[in-house]
Amino acid sequence: MFSAPVEYDGQLRHTVSSLNQNRNVMIDLLKEYPASVLFSNYNAVAHTHQSGLHDLYSCPYPRMNPSTDIGLGRSFRQYRTDLTWDRAVACCVPDTDCADCRHYASGSAIVTARMFRHAADPDTFHSWLDYVDTYLAVWVMGYEKGGNLCRHLVAPPGQELF
Numbered sequence: 001m002f003s004a005p006v007e008y009d010g011q012l013r014h015t016v017s018s019l020n021q022n023r024n025v026m027i028d029l030l031k032e033y034p035a036s037v038l039f040s041n042y043n044a045v046a047h048t049h050q051s052g053l054h055d056l057y058s059c060p061y062p063r064m065n066p067s068t069d070i071g072l073g074r075s076f077r078q079y080r081t082d083l084t085w086d087r088a089v090a091c092c093v094p095d096t097d098c099a100d101c102r103h104y105a106s107g108s109a110i111v112t113a114r115m116f117r118h119a120a121d122p123d124t125f126h127s128w129l130d131y132v133d134t135y136l137a138v139w140v141m142g143y144e145k146g147g148n149l150c151r152h153l154v155a156p157p158g159q160e161l162f
């Protein structure tokens, strides 16, 4: 999924139509090749929503999280060659426009960190488990993804479906 850099206003920036189209293609591929495609319906929802990951889940990286309590806002650091650290650019994708952030890698930290708010009802929690299962299968060598638990689209907590 393309996430626009800060100040980028070119044709690659997603629109409502392109996000919708991407979501449909993801879901179609998942239906057609369930044994080959490491994904879930909730991954498609989270990464193609009209709102970016921060607006949906509150990004915990220092750029968007001023908290100095225990957690990424306190512990995540990116030191420059002169050993300085700048909170305003501290995340894995520091030139991305946070309002348009839909990176898979970012989602692997942002969505998985929000277990508590997904423990609201069985469908929402199953969707979160599918997301975590997908994340582990993609990132951890030797981890085998199980079957998805939720077969329909579920909205992120407190949000519309799209």
Ligand code: SF4
Pocket: 053, 054, 059, 060, 061, 062, 063, 064, 090, 091, 092, 093, 094, 096, 097, 098, 099, 101, 102, 106
């Ligand atoms: S670019 Fe994405 S991961 Fe980085 S701080 Fe912004 S919302 Fe968070």
